[in-house]
Each structure stands twice: as structure tokens, then as C-alpha cells.
Amino acid sequence: MSASSIPSFTGDARPYGGGDPYGDYRTAEFPFTQHADLADRRLGAGVIAANDEFFAERENLLKPEPAEFDPEHFGHKGKVMDGWETRRRRGVSAEQPHPTDDDHDWALVRLGAPGVIRGIVVDTAHFRGNYPQAVSVEGTSVDGSPSPEELLGDDVKWTTLVPRTAVGGHAANGFAVDTEQRFTHLRLKQHPDGGIARLRVYGEVAPDPRWLAALGTFDLVALENGGQVEDASDRFYSPATNTVQPGRSRKMDDGWETRRRRDKGNDWISYRLVEQSEIRAVEIDTAYLKGNSAGWAALSVRDGDAGEWREVLPRTRLQPDTNHRFVLDAPAVGSDVRIDIYPDGGISRLRLFGSLTEQGAARLTARHQELGG
Numbered sequence: 001m002s003a004s005s006i007p008s009f010t011g012d013a014r015p016y017g018g019g020d021p022y023g024d025y026r027t028a029e030f031p032f033t034q035h036a037d038l039a040d041r042r043l044g045a046g047v048i049a050a051n052d053e054f055f056a057e058r059e060n061l062l063k064p065e066p067a068e069f070d071p072e073h074f075g076h077k078g079k080v081m082d083g084w085e086t087r088r089r090r091g092v093s094a095e096q097p098h099p100t101d102d103d104h105d106w107a108l109v110r111l112g113a114p115g116v117i118r119g120i121v122v123d124t125a126h127f128r129g130n131y132p133q134a135v136s137v138e139g140t141s142v143d144g145s146p147s148p149e150e151l152l153g154d155d156v157k158w159t160t161l162v163p164r165t166a167v168g169g170h171a172a173n174g175f176a177v178d179t180e181q182r183f184t185h186l187r188l189k190q191h192p193d194g195g196i197a198r199l200r201v202y203g204e205v206a207p208d209p210r211w212l213a214a215l216g217t218f219d220l221v222a223l224e225n226g227g228q229v230e231d232a233s234d235r236f237y238s239p240a241t242n243t244v245q246p247g248r249s250r251k252m253d254d255g256w257e258t259r260r261r262r263d264k265g266n267d268w269i270s271y272r273l274v275e276q277s278e279i280r281a282v283e284i285d286t287a288y289l290k291g292n293s294a295g296w297a298a299l300s301v302r303d304g305d306a307g308e309w310r311e312v313l314p315r316t317r318l319q320p321d322t323n324h325r326f327v328l329d330a331p332a333v334g335s336d337v338r339i340d341i342y343p344d345g346g347i348s349r350l351r352l353f354g355s356l357t358e359q360g361a362a363r364l365t366a367r368h369q370e371l372g373g
Contacts, residue, residue, distance in 0.1 A: 006030060006176055009168030013128040021069040021126060026171035032119025032202045036223050039186075039201040040064065042245050043112025043224055047084070049148035050107040055085035056195065058107050061188075067197035069126040083127060085195030099192040105132075108148055109186040113205040113224050114141065116371060117183060120162055122173045123198040131169040132190030137162035139183035141372060151185055159183075164191060182206040182371035204228065207274060208373065209365045212356065217280075221337060221352045222246070226274035226364075230336070233267040234258035234344075240269045243350045248323075249287040255348030257292055258341075267294075268340045273352070276303060276360030278331040282313060283351035284339070285323040293320040294341035301334035309338060318347075333357060 007028035014024060039045040041062050050058040060067075060083050067082040074080060084107060089099040117139065124131040138158040142151065150156070159179060167173040188199060207226040212218060221227035223244045232240035236259040242249070249255045258267045279301065286293040299313035312332040318324060318341075331354065339350055356364065 006174050009171035009173060010166050011168050013168070013170030015128060016069070016071060022066075024170065025125060026168060028172065028174065030119055030121065030172075030174040032176060035118050035202040035204060036113075036228065036241060037200050038111045038113055038115045038117065038203045038205065039109055039199055040112050042247065045112035046110045048108050048110050050084065050105070052086040052105050052193075053084060054087040055079070056081045056083050058084045060084055061107065061109070061196065061199045063198065067123070067125040081126065081195055081197075083125070083195050083197035085127070085130065086190070086193045089193040103192040104189045105193050107188045108151055109188060109199065109201075111184055111186065111201065114182055114184045114208070115203045115205040116180060117161060117177045117201055117203040119177055119202045120175045121198070121200040121202075122167060122175070122188070122196055123200070124167060124169050124171055124173065124195070125197040126170060127195040127197060128169045130195050132167065132192070132194035132196065134164050134166045134191040135162065135173070135196070136160070136164040136189045136191070137175070138187045138189075139179070139181070139185065140187075141182055141184045143184075146185070158187060161186070177203075180371065182368070182373050206368065206371055206373070207364075209361060209368050212274070212364070213361065217353055217355050219351050220273045220277045220279060220354050221271050221350060228272050230270045230272050232256070232269045237346070243269065243347060244271070245349075249285065249348035252288045252292075255287065255289060255346055257289065257346035258344045261344040264343075266340055266342045267344050268338055269350075270336065270338045271350075273335050273337060274356070274360075275364045276333065276335045276357045277354050278333050278357060279312070279337070279352045279354040280328055280331050281353040282326040282328065283323060283349065283353075284318065284326075284347055285349040285351075286318055286320055286346070287323065287348040288321060289346050289348060290320040292345050294318050294345040294347055296342040297347070298340045298342075300338045300340070301332045302336045303334040304336075307334065307336070315342065335360070
């Protein structure tokens with residue numbers, strides 16, 4: 001997908017005239033949003049530093065929900081905005097009152113899970129006349145938990161992911177990324193100043209094989225460990241990716257729920273494990289799904305795209321709002337998993353506990369090295 005095929009927005013949005021604040025919001029369908037958001041707070045992402053956050057704090061960038069707008073909400077510093085907003089830059093003198101072409105504000109973002117980035121959305125929702133003229137994004141890979149000072153050191157190499165590009169106000173500005181590297185941190189720049197409501201970083205988790213080897217047994221389908229949703233029959237109420245998010249579900253829409261079926265079929269999700277693995281135990285959680293939980297579930301495994309699906313957990317009755325645990329009679333070896341629910345409804349989480357096979361561990365290590373790890 002080339003960047004030129006992605007809709008772009010420039011210029012001011014109209015001043016807010018009342019009614020639905022999102023009524024004139026400019027957005028589009030981006031081709032990369034089926035991937036996980038590597039900057040999700042639930043994965044441990046954070047905005048660890050910014051050079052300026054005079055009007056609105058940097059942490060707002062990663063809030064999971066869409067930005068809110070209250071036209072009557074003002075504070076001691078001015079209009080309270082749900083995003084990251086810096087003060088207006090000025091030149092050096094009355095004769096040179098404007099900022100230079102190089103002037104910009106920046107924020108450092110720690111990704112919740114290191115990975116390969118496929119697309120970025122810089123959302124300027126509700127920033128209608130106070131958004132940046134342009135944005136740019138750089139990425140780097142640094143092991144451990146570096147401080148802002150360490151990340152800004154001269155020895156850290158930054159790779160341009162989004163070149164300086166004009167953006168629009170009150171719009172979702174999307175950028176495809178085709179750099180096949182593993183990144184741990186981003187540097188978001190706005191030129192010369194202004195406000196950004198949200199940052200979304202879509203990609204594929206690339207876990208550290210040394211960490212997984214040290215763990216031995218872990219959740220093979222967890223997003224943070226490199227598992228991912230491949231496809232799902234239905235995403236009407238909530239995304240299937242919720243089922244592999246960290247932690248327990250805390251409310252109904254934090255899981256996966258399908259619309260009501262009026263045929264004789266069933267709903268399903270297919271997953272790609274971190275690599276070829278041995279699955280030894282399964283958890284299917286229906287937390288907060290009470291009158292709408294799946295009635296029954298079955299689990300199948302295959303090894304590679306050309307492999308045959310084989311059932312490892314037969315169709316089993318599920319209870320509402322319950323975490324179900326199953327120990328498999330024998331380890332199930334494979335790289336892909338499919339859960340079928342009958343006839344519809346939802347689950348909140350799927351956990352598959354086991355370990356990498358020798359072949360899976362070798363391939364994961366080779367991939368890690370290819371990505372610069």
C-alpha cells in the first residue's frame with residue numbers, strides 16, 4: 001500500500017458551530033488498522049517526555065477512547081483540550097517574529113510492545129485552527145528501559161517513518177509505513193507547534209526470543225507475546241483483538257461480542273501464534289458476558305497455512321461470566337488456532353499456555369535478527 005493511495009487532509013476545519021463535535025470530522029478507512037495498536041496503554045505504552053505541554057498534557061495522546069470536546073471547558077491557561085497541545089512558538093525578535101522552518105515540538109513515546117510498524121494515525125480531532133502545520137515521526141530500537149535523556153543522546157540512531165508532511169485540523173491523518181525493522185520508541189514531532197489529540201501506531205508485535213525462552217511456559221496467543229488475530233466471522237460490537245489483550249476484561253465491550261445470528265451457522269476467530277508451539281492448557285473467559293456469552297466453544301489447531309485443522313478441544317458448554325480452564329490430554333503442536341463459538345455471542349479472553357517448539361524458537365530468533373534485534 002503506497003502512501004499516495006491513503007486519503008490526506010490539509011487546512012483548517014470549520015470553527016465549531018454547535019451540535020455533534022464529530023459531525024464534520026474528516027477521516028477515512030486506513031488499510032493497516034487491522035493490526036494491533038503498539039502504542040496501546042493496555043500493553044504498557046507511555047508518552048515518557050515532551051518538550052512542551054503548556055495547554056494540554058502529553059499523556060492524552062494514548063488514551064484509548066476518542067477525544068472528547070466540551071466547548072464550555074476553560075481553565076487558567078485557556079481552552080482545555082483532550083490531547084497534547086503546546087504553546088504558540090515565537091521568533092527571536094520584533095524583526096523576526098515568526099518561528100524558523102526548523103522549529104518544532106516533540107514527544108517521546110515508548111511502545112507497549114516492540115514491533116514492526118505498518119501504519120500511523122496522527123489524529124487532530126477538535127484541533128480546528130490550532131493543529132500543527134506538519135508532523136513527522138521517527139523510530140528507534142533501544143533495549144531495556146531507557147530514560148528520555150538516553151533516548152535523546154547522540155549515540156541513538158533514529159529512522160524516519162513519516163517524513164515531514166502537512167496535515168489537516170480536526171482529521172485523522174493516516175500514514176502507511178513500509179520499514180521492515182523492529183522499533184521500541186517513537187519521536188513524534190509537530191511543526192512548528194500546536195495540538196494533536198491521539199496517536200495510534202499499528203503493527204505486528206516482534207517479541208524478544210530471549211525473554212520468551214526465559215519464561216519457558218507463557219501465553220502463546222497473547223498480543224504482548226507476538227500472537228495476533230488473523231480473521232473473525234463478526235466484529236459487530238467489539239474487535240476480536242480484545243480477546244488477546246493483557247489482563248482480565250473489566251466490562252462487556254472489553255471482550256468480543258457478535259451480533260445475533262438468525263441462521264444455522266456459528267461465529268469464530270482464527271489466530272496466529274507467536275511461532276510453532278506446543279499448547280498444553282487453555283483458558284476461555286466469558287467475563288462480563290452474561291446474557292450474551294457464547295453457548296458452546298471448540299478449539300482447533302493447525303501447523304502452517306497448508307496444514308489441516310484438527311480439533312483439540314471438542315464442543316464444550318460455556319457458562320456466562322466465567323473463566324473456563326482446560327488441560328489438554330496431549331500437547332497440541334501448531335502455529336494457528338481457531339476458536340468456534342456456537343451459535344453466537346462472545347468471549348472476553350482466550351489464553352493458550354505452552355512453549356515454543358525447537359523449530360519455532362529457531363525461526364523466531366532468526367526473524368528477530370532480521371529485524372535488527
